[in-house]
Amino acid sequence: MKNLIKTTLDKIQKQEIKPKSKIYFYSKNILLWFLFFITFLFATLAIALIIFFILDLDWDIYQHLNDSYIENLLIAIPHLWLILMLIFSLTSIYIFKKTKKAYKKNIILFISLTFLLSIISAIFLYQTGLSQDINNIFEKNIPQYTQITHNKTDQWSQANKGLLSGTIQQTNNYSINILDFSNKNWSIKITPQTIVKGKVLLEINEQIKIIGEKINKNEFQAKEIRPWGKQGNH
Amino acid sequence: MQAKQQNLNDQELVKLSLESPYNFAYIMERYQGKLNGYLRKISNLSADTREDLLQEIFIKIYQNLNDYDKDLKFSSWIYRITHNHLIDYIRKEKKKLKISIDKHQLNQLLSHKKDISKTLANQECWEKVKFIIENKLKIKYKEVLILRFIEEKSYSEIMDILALPKGTIATRIKRGKKYIEKELKKANILCL
DSSP states (O other): OTTHHHHHHHHHHHTTOOOOOHHHHHHHHHHHHHHHHHHHHHHHHHHHHHHHHHHHSOSGGGGGSSSOHHHHHHHHSOHHHHHHHHHHHHHHHHHHHHSTTGGGSOHHHHHHHHHHHHHHHHHHHHHTTHHHHHHHHHHHHOHHHHHHOOOHHHHTOBGGGTEEEEEEEEEOSSEEEEEOTTSOEEEEEOOTTOEEOSSOOOOTTOEEEEEEEEOSSSEEEEEEEEESSGGGGO | OHHHHHTSOHHHHHHHHHHOHHHHHHHHHHHHHHHHHHHHHHOOOOHHHHHHHHHHHHHHHHHTGGGOOTTSOHHHHHHHHHHHHHHHHHHHHTOOOOOOOOHHHHHHHTTTOTTHHHHHHOHHHHHHHHHHHHHTSOHHHHHHHIIIIISOOOHHHHHHHHTOOHHHHHHHHHHHHHHHHHHHHHTTOOOO
């Protein structure tokens, strides 16, 4: 132990060991906060997408279906964005904990405030339409994306379960013809008991959602018709 | 010059060490005994291994002098580097962190127990208690108990050394003590 100081100094000199510069530590710190900010931003975007998916879907329709309510709800939950939100949130917490004085801060308060800020920012992003734009970009550019997400089109393209949607091609007194989103033609039977919700004009080129029953390969009995837009819920 | 530097405080020595590595010798001189003692208490490493580790630790401290945060006590900062380096070494070498304590230190550790002096007088009981602390107590409890009761560090210093919140430190101290007592009861050691 007596020689420790001497041998250490010799090693420092021989190997020309120098103290790392202040800029090195400063950059490291900045990089850490930058990574925190990026993961926080991605978590916020994921929340904005979750809000978009939740508000875009019609949650009231599951009570009309014969299938399990819970099962349908579980299918409709935006799993991909929930998982991504969790991953980015946990990563940002991990990075925050790696910052210099994180242990001196109240971590629960910090996480709560960050989460609140994230939700407020996500609501703002949803309101500006950015979450829908991002979703459209993913749908157009990543073929697998539509397979792992359950969007409004998926929700209303389940003829066997009694949910159908598409664009009106032709109208008669007691039936309309629509082209669904997979380009399949359907003849929709309408009776006096069919409920028409919201601003539905039953005009050619109008997009509609239908709750009912599949009668034949290309025939569907309408119980309720809604406009494709959100106002159909009210 | 030598006497003058020996009277300087840690922060002044850090400043001088950044100018010349020779000044770093005063920091090493001031802390080698304390850090060696800490390594000895928290691990069962041989004197040679501890010396090798200490050299690596001092080089690390020297390389990171510009990262020293003046809001912390210098001693807390170098204890943190020592602690982290030891943990890295133990992980790398897959060794078990085994504390090595004497009767006096155990007395400090379990000072809330009324009859501890009687216990320590009983050799058989002392051996059993020592075995439990050295072999069964988890690292996370060992390190806080040693820093608090043997190194006699304040909560604030332990926070800075382990980079953990105060609540976590307090919980670990409480759980560590409870664990020792539970293990003693489980092993039917009723001498405490």
